[in-house]
Structures are given as structure tokens and as C-alpha cells.
Amino acid sequence: MTVKFTKEQIQEWLVNKIATELAMEEQDVDINTPFKEFGIDSITLVKLTSQIEDWLHIELDPVLMYKFETIHEISDFILKDQLKA
């Protein structure tokens, strides 16, 4: 079962998770800023990928957040990937 969602919902979810992981305010998490500029480590990115999979009931590759470097790019990819499926 794949959960239906919008690009904005994915972005909000990622902003919330990254803000929580990095103890930041959500308003400071820019969707066009590359993850590496937040100082987010690889294990957190792997964990986030897994959480997105569980949340949306989709299959993602752990290298995803290295292929797409911003929340914007990832949410675009997920939406297109889901539409394709």
C-alpha cells in the first residue's frame, strides 16, 4: 500500500525531521540548502531515508540523499518516483 501525499507534505515532514535531528528551528531549515551545509551526518541521512520509506510505504535507496542534495530535490524525486509506480 502506497500512501498518497503531496510534495509540500514531504517537504514539511523532512523539514520537521531535520530540525528535530539537528535541534534547529523549522524555519531555519531551508528546502534549497544542501544537507551537507546543515552538518548532517551520513548515519542520520540513512536513518531519514528509512523513515521516509516507512512513512510513505515506498522503497528508497540509502544513497538517495547523496544523489539529491536538498529537501526540494528529494521531494521532487519521490513524487515523480511514486507517480511512475
Next chain:
Amino acid sequence: MENNNVKQGASKQAIQYHYDKSNLFFKLWLDPTMTYSCGMWENATTLLDAQLQKLDFHILQARGAEATSVLDIGCGWGSLMHRLKDEYGVRNVTGLTLSKAQAEWINSKPHSDCQVLLESWTQHQPTRPYDSIISIGAFEHFAKRHLSKEQRINIYRRFFLNCHRWLQKGGYLSLQTIGCGNMLRQDFSQFFEREIFPESDLPRLGEIAEAAECLFEIIQVRNDRLDYAITAREWRKNLKKHAAEALEITDKATVAKYEQYLGMVILGFEVFESMNLYRITFRRINKPREEKRVG
């Protein structure tokens, strides 16, 4: 008596911390043979094919098909031992492991007449020489973290000395191990050290070569780094698929930790290139020129 240097590998407790988690848990995400090491994906389309191809590769490299006695150092859940017995008809197959759960698993198999010993390579005292030795995915546990390069090489040297002593003249050793790639020692993940494989460290290729000098001739070295990324992807996919069953066996935090571990393995081998996967074939030198650095 054990040399002090060789006590500096992973302890039985450290090995059991990982491998004795639960046989049923590992069964959920490994292939049907329960092979827990990097598969060989050239021409393989499934995880099972890749694992069998890998086992056959090592058997071929170690000249195991013609052997009457083979030692498997770090035998896991026995897939190589069973392959040697069932497919190649090797009469005497001995496996070493420090995992009680793995030994029990092997002994529980019907008609299993492989000999599994719950002991380290540092303790093994065979009564007669082996024709072939194979070690897949154990070398990573031979040296603890934070040892000096010299200490690591001394431990590896002791391993090669033992293998040399245990092998028939001209015998072959086939070794598979993860090694340091584009990584400095301080880059080693604390998550792996603390949560996944305590008391373990990765060798560099040069350290292995130096430790084997004048004991074994290196016949072939392969680095199949990307094979590990594919293998770990399969394992992770299986674990995700069987997450509900995994939660009946273990807790949510453990399942999440293993998903992260497998994800990190994929990144390490594929994206960061921080780890390599070595498959090395050694031939025993019958008249070693010297024995060095061993006290």
C-alpha cells in the same frame, strides 16, 4: 600458549554480541544458505546465486574440490562447509567460529557431519594438516580497534604462520575480507564500533601482504567493492520486507539499527569508497626464507 598479540582480536563476547543476536533474525534477511558475507555478483541475478558463486569461487581458489580436508576459519552458519560436503564431496570439513548460536545451528542440521569447533583461530590445534583453508569475512575481527599498524601486522602474521603450519605442502588459502579503502583510521564509524561490530577493525591491503611475506605467495587479488553494495542492498530490502516478523523476534530499536548499518554499508562501499572487498588467493611457500617479527 597464545601470543599476547593475538589476544588483541575480538573477544568471544564481542563476536557473540553480533552473531548471537538471533538465528531467526538473521534468517529473515540473509539468503537461504545463511551466508553472511559479500556475494559475487558477476553473472548472478539473485542473492542466492551470488552467494553460491562466491562459495564456489573460494573453493576453486583454495583447490578445495580436490581436497580431502578443508578448514573454514569463521564458518558462520556453515554454508561453505555444507557446500564442500554436499557439492564437492570433501571428506573432512572443519569450521571454526566463536558464535555459539552459529555452532548450534550447524549441529542442528540433519545429516550434518561437518565438524564445527567453538574456538578461535588462535586456539586451534589440528591433529593433521589440511589440504585447503578458506576464510571468508573473519579477518575483520582479528584485530581490535586502536592498535598500532605494527601490532595489527603482528596479529595478521601470526594468522598466516598458523595457516602455514596447518596446510599441506603447496596448499592454498583463499581469503575474503573487507579492507580500508579511501578512509583514514580516524574516519572509522563509531556507530559500527559501538553498535555493530565491537572490538573489530579493518586491515589495509598492504598490511595483509606484509604479514604474509615469505610464508605465502599471493596468486591473485580481487577488489569486488561494488559487490558488497549490491549484497547489502539485498539484505536491507529483505529486512525491510520482513520488518513485522523481525519485530516479533527483536525490538524496534534493533531493527532500526540494522537498517542503518546496512544502509551505511551501501554508502561505504559505493559512495564514499571507504571500504574495499578483497578476495585474495595464497599459495603456501614450502621453504620460507625467514620468520620475522614473531616473538
